[in-house]
Amino acid sequence: MSYPNDLKEYPQLEGSNYPFRLFFNECRYAKAGQNILFLHWHEHFEIIMMQEGSAIFHIDSKSYELHPGEVLFVPSGGLHVGYSLRDDHVRFISIVFHSSLFKDWKQDPQHEQFVVPYLENRYQLPVKPAELVPTCCTYYSLLDTIVDEKLQKGPAFQLIIKNQLHLLFVLLSRTFLPEQAASNTNERHSFNRERFKPLLEYMENHFDEKMTVESAARSVNLNPYHFCKTFKKLTGRTFIDYVNLCRVNEAERLLLETDFTVTEIAGKVGCDNPNYFTKLYKQYKGITPSGVRK
Structure with a gap:
């Protein structure tokens, strides 16, 4: 596994x-x-x-x-x-x-x-x-x-x-x-680890897609309440927080490795509003996207 x-x-x-x-x-x-x-x-x-x-x-x-x-x-x-x-x-x-x-x-x-x-x-x-x-x-x-x-x-x-x-x-x-x-106990493999594996993989590759808690919960056959509780236990983050973290990490890579504008990068990671993207990025990274470029 x-x-x-x-x-x-x-x-x-x-x-x-x-x-x-x-x-x-x-x-x-x-x-x-x-x-x-x-x-x-x-x-x-x-x-x-x-x-x-x-x-x-x-x-x-x-x-x-x-x-x-x-x-x-x-x-x-x-x-x-x-x-x-x-x-x-x-x-x-x-x-x-x-x-x-x-x-x-x-x-x-x-x-x-x-x-x-x-x-x-x-x-x-x-x-x-x-x-x-x-x-x-x-x-x-x-x-x-x-x-x-x-x-x-x-x-x-x-x-x-x-x-x-x-x-x-x-x-x-x-x-x-x-x-x-x-x-004869070995607790390494848990049911939830395997259950959430496809979802985590999907999230790491689809930064620009809108994903709700409800749709994510359906993908692992859980109701939203139990999904949120299990997701946080697995990753240490709420679902929304984790999605945002995936986005700003990808944005950081794009800022450092490409010539895309900040607005273009915001769109590529699923943030249609550049001002919101700037606020979100600073919240997680402690610096604005334009500050990274400078």
């Missing part, structure tokens, strides 16, 4: 033989509710380390608040998006890596028992492990070592990073695998 390809991200990693990379994310003067991590998914694992500010991340239909010093684990293939919780500077580090990083461990039976089930998505680590088992916080010093090694780039730093990540998986597996294996 997967999400629309239009939402799929292909992270630029260190290389095919070393599928790992750190991303240092910063949103200065972020406004409450501002999008700080756009809705996407990828086949890689992602660990988000909050450094400054506070945010709420929606991961596979569930929301998680994140404050400085806290950590989230995004599963491979998980749909995720993030918003600032308040007016503040926001900084967080994303550790992104592919399961093939540990391909050299395949002959180790302990690795096969404790780590492979998570790499193959047979089981899933909790998104916020320390919330369930507070002692997991003691493992996060391994992440600090990873960041330091990447910044310092000392001898064999890549090997150290790889070993620290593997050790983190082993420790978390030792904490959560026994109970997960006993209950």
